[in-house]
Amino acid sequence: MNTLFALAIVVNMARVGYSAPLMEYSGETGQLVEDPEFHIFVENSQNLIKKVLEAIPGTHKSCIHSETLILNSTTENRKLQYMATNLGIPSAPTLKALAEDFTLETCLRHMSEGLQLHQDLLKAVQPRLANTENLTALMTDIRDLGIQINKMLRAVQAEVTLQPTVTSLASRLTGDYQVQVAAHLTLVQLQSFGQDIVRSLRNIALVNGDRDDSGL
Amino acid sequence: MASAWIAMLAMLLLAFVNGTKHEVEWSPCAEVHSTSTVVVLGSPVTASCLIRDDCPLVKGQAAPNVVWKLDQRSLTEDNESEGSTAASASEGGWNSTVFIPSFTKTRGVLTCSVLHASQCQIVGGVDIRAGSPPDVPQGLRCLTNLTKPETLLCQWDQGPDTHLPTNYSLHTEIRDLSENNTYMLPPDIHHFKIPRAGFVLFSNIEIYVKAVNALGQATSKHLLLEPMSSAKFDPPKVLKFQAEPNRFGCLKLSWSLSEQQKWVVTKVNLEVQLKTANSRSEEPVPVPRVVRQKPLDLCNLLHGTEYSVKIRVSYKQSQWSEWSNNKTGVTLERAPNGQLDSWLKVSGEKRQKLLSVDLFWKVSKQFRPNGKNLSYIVSVRKPPGEKLCITRERHCAFRLPQGVWKVFLSARNAAGTSQPTEIPVFKQRALPAVSDIDVIPYGERSLLVQWTRIDSSSITGYVVEWRPLWEMNASFILFDNIDRNQSNIIISEIIEPYKPYEISVYPRYKDGIGFSQSISAYSRQKAPSIAPNLRVWETGPFGIELTWEEIPLLQRNGIVQSYRIFYWNEQGNIKVVDAAVEKRSVILDGLKPSSNYKAFIMVSTGGGSLNGSEVTLKTESLDPLAIILIVISSGVGLPLFIIISVLVCCSKRLKICFWPKIPDPANSSIKKWTASDSVQDIPLANDTQEPSLIYLSHLSLLDPPQKSLEKRGGGISDDPWFRSSDTSDLGESICGSPHIFNPGYTGLFEDSVPYATVVFDSPYSSQPPSQSHAYLRSESTQPLLEEEPEELSSPKEYQNIPVHREQVFFRECLDDGLDDGLDNGKNHGLVVDMSFNRIPVECTQKQRNVGKLGRAEYQVGHCFLNKLQGFDVTQPEPHRE
Secondary structure: OHHHHHHHHHHHHHHOOOOOOOOOOOOOOOOOOOOOOHHHHHHHHHHHHHHHHHHHHHHHHHHOOOOOOOOOOHHHHHOOHHHHHHHOOOOOOOOOOOEOOEOHHHHHHHHHHHHHHHHHHHHHHHHHOOOOHHHHHHHHHHHHHHHHHHHHHHHOOOOOOOOOOOOOHHHHOOOHHHHHHHHHHHHHHHHHHHHHHHHHHHHHHHHOOOOOOOOO | OHHHHHHHHHHHHHHHHHHHHOOOOOOOOEEEEEOOOEEEOOOOEEEEEEEEOOOOOOOOOOOOOEEEEEOOEEEOOOOOOOOEEEEEEEOOEEEEEEEEOOOOOOEEEEEEEEEEOOEEEEEEEEEEEEEOOOOOOOOOEEEEEOOOOOEEEEEOOOOOOOOOOOEEEEEEEEHHHOEEEEEEOOOOOOEEEEEHHHOOOOOOEEEEEEEEEOOEEEEOOOEEEOHHHHEEOOOOEEEEEEOOOOOOOOEEEEEEOOHHHOOOOOOEEEEEEEEEOOOOOOOOOEEEEEEOOOOEEEOOOOOOOEEEEEEEEEOOOOOOOOOOOOEEEEOOOOOOEOOEEEEEEEEOOOOOOEEEEEEEEEEOOOOEOOOOOOEEEEEOOOOOOOEEEEEOOOEEEEEEEOOOOEEEEEEEEOOEEOOOEEEEOOOOOOOOOOEEEEEEEOOOOOEEEEEEOOOOOOEEEEEEEEEEOOOOOHHHOEEEEEEOOOOEEEEOOOOOOOOOEEEEEEEEEOOEEOOOEEEEEOOOOOOOOOOOOOEEEEEOOOOEEEEOOOOOHHHHOOOEEEEEEEEEEOOOOEEEEEEOOOOOEEEEOOOOOOOEEEEEEEEEEOOEEEEOOOEEEEOOOOOHHHHHHHHHHHHHHHHHHHHHHHHHHHOHHHHHHHOOOOOOHHHOHHHHHHHHHHHHHHHHHHOOOOOOOOEEEEEEEOOOOHHHHHHOOOOHHHOHHHOHHHHHHHHHHHHOOOOOOOOOOOHHHOOOEEEEEEEEOOOHHHOOOOOOOEEEEEEEOOOOOOOOOOOOOOHHHHOOOOOOOOOEEEEOOOOOOHHHHHHHHHHHOOOOEEEEOOEOEEEEOOOOEEOOOOOEEOOOOEEEEOOOOOOOOOOOOOOOO
């Protein structure tokens, strides 16, 4: 049991905010989507993920009061791996370069699932936090981004099955500190996952003919 | 009356007691019902009033007397248009009904009253409201606000008043979310801000409004929109606007969206407004672009020019944001390019070694300064060459040596010098001027200049030159080069109303510039700012002479058309006298001695008149001594004068005694023609009348110098006297003369020299061949004057120097070409330029030119013989202009 727990911590360390940057996508192995609206969905998603990433620091600042919970502090965040496991915060789905074994559909599905996961985690902590105005706006942006990702999924003729993430987070938030740590860890993980989405979207845009750098 | 009150109180008391006793069973005396309490405005209303039998107010009455009222107004049977009533017995009481055919009030209270003991008691009532069902909400529009908190503001038009409380609700449907929302609004609110959670930025949302009141409901048209496409962005920011190295004609624009909208990383519509510092246009041309938030190059700009830029953005079809902040940038400089329009005027005598030149220039439409600090270089040769001037002005005056036929004008800035513009130097030539120049005001700050075109193949165009008359500095002179086919131009640069300008039109010929015609003009006139002060110049018993100063130029405000003097005596008899505009004086005559008068001056321009201040005048009294002297002198002096005159006429002796015969050299024939020709010119200098020209074709010495002939060994071909062919056909008058070979001729040292001339009454070339000319001959014992050709002014040269050659030839005034001179002399009434035995003859030419607006310029042609020994020649006086 202890061995398994230790393994879980190691796995979490690799996922929660410290995932290695994705390789730059060449786009050669991607899939071309013929739907003329697809590139609009990609552009909209690029806008929205940028909006989410820009909103995270402000949201973190308004919700997290603990001075030890710093958004971009690698050292401090390493110390929270146990808490992450203990609180039952699932790791985000993996995003990587499009390849034969990682198709566009898979990529989009992972994006959708990841967004849904973070949406549910934030929903779990929201009732326990004060000053949730920014958090609500962030959740709305995540919702909007999810809609665009799901549209892309439909465009690649994949079935969208959105299921609420099964998480026991709400039940484990026994105290304010746990709430603060849970919100902090969720935002840190969302930031990392969002950066992966940016790379994935750039890859998808390249594959689909938009050579103009979005400037992200 | 008192008994009635007591009875009523008793009944109320009884009713109260009964009521107290049977509290549970209490019921009102009457009940009023209407078909509806809210009705459509103008619709009928029916109401009934059921009065119970046991109502104390009707007890004992066979039938109650019921009165209906709408607010304060009774509805009786007499007035059926307002309402009619009816009453009938019903079970348990009496029923009275009222019918109002058209309920026109938006709100009214209908009351039912019973008449009891001559008192009207209200037993019941109903409040009725009238209005209209809501109209369909119009003009539904939504605007997304992307500044936090993000909202979607929807609003619609208020619509007509329904007179009833109307509630609106906003309904949204987001299909991507499968979500419908309804937002209820307080009554009569016509806008609502949908919160961020209520819309998806990039998903269509269907929105409509529902209006509900007591009479019905209405739903607006459904609006389908994408919130992002309905967003009005905050004004973007211009971060940098500057030139990059070696990027000529380009400026790099760095910009960004506002802080809260930086997340929009995809393309947006960008509109760029560029404006140069010199741009007169209020609305610069926008440059629409679709770009991402990245720096962009704006190219095809003018070199060395400062641009001001501002931008605005929109997303797809959304509203444009407000304009950003302004930022300025300067493009890299380059050497100026393009031609400069120029106007070169040569003045001064052609005989002078250096010509005075005024050169004006302006940038052509093709000219590009390409830099800020522009200066101009005028040089004799292409730069680098001898520079005549370097200036930042657009005018340069310099002196140019004879023989220079062109100058070069180039522009220079920090980056280099433009290609020079070659400007030909045309010496002054006697070429025809344009005619019928006219200037018409064209708006308040423009003048339309018109003239009659010159029908000549050698015309290449015209130059219109104008200058403010109150500025003497030549830098204020402006010009425009006009095509040869054009005969009018609108000038507006520096033209201001109520200020005088001089406009001149010069014809450009292939080989020179013609005479100008000038005219003064105002674009708009008004009454003068000041009136002149009257001054008494001379006072007499019967008249007073008044004078006044000219009004300063800038205070005239127009061309003075008249001076009018109003004067009156003590009895108030007003008289008016007009004065000539150019005289500025007037004599008030017919006045009485020792009388007081008052006067004022009224000065008028084309735009109005102004009265001067009033002055008091007094005539002198008559002097009795002066009267006596006048009477005596006229009574004695006049008869005496008559007697003497008669005696003188009758007596030759007396005549010889008083006027002895003295030989008069002035009456020689040569004096006659001298007097009739050269002296005749003299009055022209003092006279502004058109000169009456006499054309002198030839002046000959009839007796050639013998010594000269002898010295040459009888070879007459070397003597200029015998080169008659050099003097064209006119030389025949010399060759054909019998005195040419007169052996008695000894030149200057002889006692007598014969002279002769031919005098025409019209230009030589225009004379018919058969016309006989006056041929005058004269002799003089006076030696001929000779002088050195170079030193004309030295008196020593006139003395005792033998004549080397005697020659007569004809030239055009101020022109080298003999043929041209004759031709032009014909056209302009030009008298000839003469050289006679190296005797200088001065000749000037001008032409009379009268401006239409009262300004006159006299250009009179005449020639003067000067220093011609043996003739009484008067030195000419300068012209008066």
